[in-house]
Amino acid sequence: MKKLLFTSLILSTLLSNVAFATQTIKANVNGMVCAFCAQGIEKKMRALSQTKDVYVNLKQRVVAVELKEGQTLSNDTVKDLIKDAGYEVTSIEITEHPIAHIKAGYEATEKEAK
Amino acid sequence: MFIKPLNVIIPCLGLLLSNQYATAGPMGFSGSAMTMGDFNNNWRETFINYAITPRDAFGVSATYMRADDKSKTRTLEEVTYTRLLNRWNMPHAQANLWFMGGLGMLQGEDKQAGNDQSFDKIMVTPGVQFDYETTRVYFAATHRFYRASDINHDYSAVRTGFSFYETEYDKTQPWFILEARNMNGLSEKIEITPMLRFINKNFFVEAGVNNSREPRFNFMYIF
Numbered sequence: 001m002k003k004l005l006f007t008s009l010i011l012s013t014l015l016s017n018v019a020f021a022t023q024t025i026k027a028n029v030n031g032m033v034c035a036f037c038a039q040g041i042e043k044k045m046r047a048l049s050q051t052k053d054v055y056v057n058l059k060q061r062v063v064a065v066e067l068k069e070g071q072t073l074s075n076d077t078v079k080d081l082i083k084d085a086g087y088e089v090t091s092i093e094i095t096e097h098p099i100a101h102i103k104a105g106y107e108a109t110e111k112e113a114k
Numbered sequence: 115m116f117i118k119p120l121n122v123i124i125p126c127l128g129l130l131l132s133n134q135y136a137t138a139g140p141m142g143f144s145g146s147a148m149t150m151g152d153f154n155n156n157w158r159e160t161f162i163n164y165a166i167t168p169r170d171a172f173g174v175s176a177t178y179m180r181a182d183d184k185s186k187t188r189t190l191e192e193v194t195y196t197r198l199l200n201r202w203n204m205p206h207a208q209a210n211l212w213f214m215g216g217l218g219m220l221q222g223e224d225k226q227a228g229n230d231q232s233f234d235k236i237m238v239t240p241g242v243q244f245d246y247e248t249t250r251v252y253f254a255a256t257h258r259f260y261r262a263s264d265i266n267h268d269y270s271a272v273r274t275g276f277s278f279y280e281t282e283y284d285k286t287q288p289w290f291i292l293e294a295r296n297m298n299g300l301s302e303k304i305e306i307t308p309m310l311r312f313i314n315k316n317f318f319v320e321a322g323v324n325n326s327r328e329p330r331f332n333f334m335y336i337f
């Protein structure tokens with residue numbers, strides 16, 4: 001009985017870790033200087049069924065797309081959508097940090113720079 | 115006497131300051147519709163276009179033009195095509211070269227002492243625009259032909275400006291913009307308009323008063 005409980009606990013821990021894993025795709029983008037013009041990137045990203053949230057930082061030239069639990073999105077799809085919106089992706093990375101964490105990091109950096 | 119030199123100096127200053135520039139282009143992103151309005155006493159223009167690709171948009175436009183002395187009025191309804199000829203995406207800047215063209219009907223009225231005339235003509239309006247922008251500075255130069263038989267109302271404009279400060283993507287950013295423009299055959303002078311521009315991710319508005327002390331209002335919105 002104890003063995004069964006222990007196994008269940010391990011399994012539920014593992015599964016919960018999988019279920020709550022966050023995947024955020026972070027792209028560095030050239031040419032993104034105007035919010036009115038860059039709204040196309042946000043709208044195209046939000047239109048994807050995999051997207052949970054989108055973050056755009058003009059000063060840092062960053063677009064971050066946080067995916068819903070269990071969802072995946074290829075780097076090429078992100079690159080193509082940003083290109084379609086009129087911009088150029090210079091690099092792309094996948095992180096496990098949610099957008100709130102990424103945003104807080106940039107805000108802290110910008111605050112320090114002031 | 116004092117005004118004439120200013121009409122030359124201010125646009126030249128604008129050009130000199132314009133080694134760095136920024137603004138919204140004449141079309142939105144692929145699959146979007148963009149509407150724009152530009153209003154003052156002698157020039158009222160509104161258009162809507164739809165971007166069928168990241169580089170091509172088709173639309174319709176209506177423009178009312180009037181001479182400074184009110185002796186001539188023109189109304190133009192046209193179908194338009196906008197093409198992004200080239201875009202340069204740089205780390206902290208973007209530059210664009212646009213083609214804008216239209217084909218439509220011009221209704222004109224010339225009021226001269228004892229000889230009022232009205233006419234309808236087909237008008238073509240091909241033109242180009244170059245713009246450059248960063249998050250802090252903006253420049254645009256536009257030249258567009260407005261031609262019909264025996265009619266030449268070619269339009270030239272230069273704009274430059276700066277933002278007061280940088281903002282986050284979802285905040286409204288205020289700008290100062292200075293524009294110099296002229297329409298051949300309708301105005302002998304260069305219209306100079308200092309404007310305040312407010313850019314948000316959802317809207318774009320400008321308001322100012324020109325060198326004839328007339329108000330000016332522009333807006334853009336993308337659906």
